[in-house]
């Protein structure tokens with residue numbers, strides 16, 4: 001049976017133009033769709049724009065234009081950008097599309113008829129940026145945690161969705177479907193939300209306050225809340241409820257989102273579906289933020305990074321490669337021009353592009369531009385290529401693109417080493433046949449690497465395959481029987497370097513073009529780690545901090561805390577208790593017996609009622625954390641200088 005894959009991105013607000021953050025999720029969806037197509041799966045990829053609501057209405061009013069005019073203009077910018085990024089969705093949906101409006105009305109009526117929408121009065125703290133009510137508990141110092149502004153108090157009569165009714169069902173569904181929300185940290189975050197009672201969701205706005213929305217079909221004095229409207233796009237996109245095959249797509253739905261919109265997708269959406277009698281989606285995969293100089297790249301925070309100027313300098317394939325390789329889905333990543341250039345130079349120019357140049361040169365110098373005969377028995381590269389082809393579907397299942405790319409590059413690097421070890425340019429004098437076989441093996445490994453990379457870099461890999469006389473059309477990522485398909489005698493073509501190196505001294509001149517006016521003057525070199533920027537201290541000041549090696553004797557979770565672990569540690573001459581915020585990164589069992597590094601002369605503090613007599617050291621990167629340990633077996637209590 002043909003497998004199906006249905007992938008979606010968030011639909012983007014039309015309050016600002018596309019930037020690297022929104023481009024990332026869309027390129028990720030496009031890359032996944034291309035991998036699935038290459039595997040022969042029936043694939044549907046949906047993206048689009050989210051156009052209703054308070055925020056859009058207010059921006060349009062400030063501009064003195066109708067919200068539809070604003071929506072048309074910005075939506076078009078997204079639609080036009082995607083082909084430049086080689087992004088080709090099967091549908092570009094807009095929440096102002098007539099079929100979407102009908103589907104929202106249909107779902108509202110269904111949930112209303114089922115008795116899960118009621119009319120009531122509510123007063124609460126409302127953040128305009130998020131377009132939602134906040135509870136006091138969710139605010140940070142009285143401010144919206146995302147927009148850092150004080151919410152307004154609003155009291156009005158509205159329609160409410162009985163979300164609370166589905167709390168238990170949702171908790172069970174998440175518990176019994178471990179890959180429903182992933183990676184695990186976000187699954188845990190949603191389970192965390194569910195530890196407190198769920199409130200019902202206000203799903204309307206009175207037309208006295210807002211008219212830019214889909215009218216509530218059973219009360220014309222109200223329009224639909226923008227999130228209730230927007231989430232339903234995922235159903236409209238595949239032709240719900242009338243198309244004959246929406247259900248087969250829906251059963252495989254993979255929603256990709258950034259961590260900023262976890263709650264609407266992890267809580268509102270599954271409960272809305274349940275109330276409408278529609279099965280839940282298959283997966284919600286949550287990625288972290290691209291940070292630019294440690295600030296989230298986004299329009300509201302004000303450091304937008306436009307994709308087009310980057311494309312002009314680096315090319316679409318290189319940008320896609322960097323974005324897919326340098327973010328581990330689930331963790332934050334840092335966007336810097338220096339990191340992009342270094343990836344481009346090392347992986348693409350030195351390893352991948354250079355392999356093509358080398359083999360092409362060999363084939364033209366010694367074999368008249370034709371693919372030589374391969375050996376009777378394929379060697380180690382064939383095994384490595386077969387293993388790679390086996391791994392891709394599994395890694396794809398878990399959306400670990402950085403791993404897929406790294407494994408492909410391992411094959412490329414192994415092929416470069418294979419050429420060096422066998423030196424066909426020398427071998428050709430004594431045994432042209434053997435030299436030809438070595439070159440054939442390298443060409444074949446390169447061909448397979450290029451096919452495997454084609455979803456990430458469609459244009460350059462197509463060009464590479466064309467030079468090998470192997471157009472990509474009709475290829476399947478087939479783990480069996482790939483090796484050896486390159487026909488001896490095929491005419492190859494020469495060409496310029498596939499990925500020219502970018503000289504680092506060219507960068508300062510390129511920067512203004514890349515970054516635009518808003519963020520000029522940013523250093524090209526990677527920012528030094530935090531501690532290098534910190535205030536200088538003398539050796540004497542540093543030596544006041546007592547650091548010692550300690551062995552973990554026991555570890556357990558601190559009650560009512562997701563983050564804290566309580567450890568009993570051995571310091572050689574004494575044992576102590578310390579409390580550490582590492583529960584999201586280490587299980588208690590995994591710590592027992594390990595040697596860690598502890599600050600021992602810190603004033604004791606109480607955390608969640610537990611005394612902590614010291615502090616362990618750990619490195620943090622993005623959202624992740626790694627314990628500092630010692631390199632050799634070191635006795636407990638050994639001091640650190």
Ligand code: ME8
Pocket residue numbers: 009010011012013014020021022024025050230231232233256257258259260261288289290291296297298
């Ligand atoms: O939230 N790093 O739209 P939005 C990584 N309309 N991804 C980023 C990012 C960053 N710095 N900045 C943005 C909305 N994104 C709603 C969605 S869906 C039914 C409605 C990406 O325009 C990421 O995917 O604010 C994030 O979730 C999304 O853009 C937010 O886009």
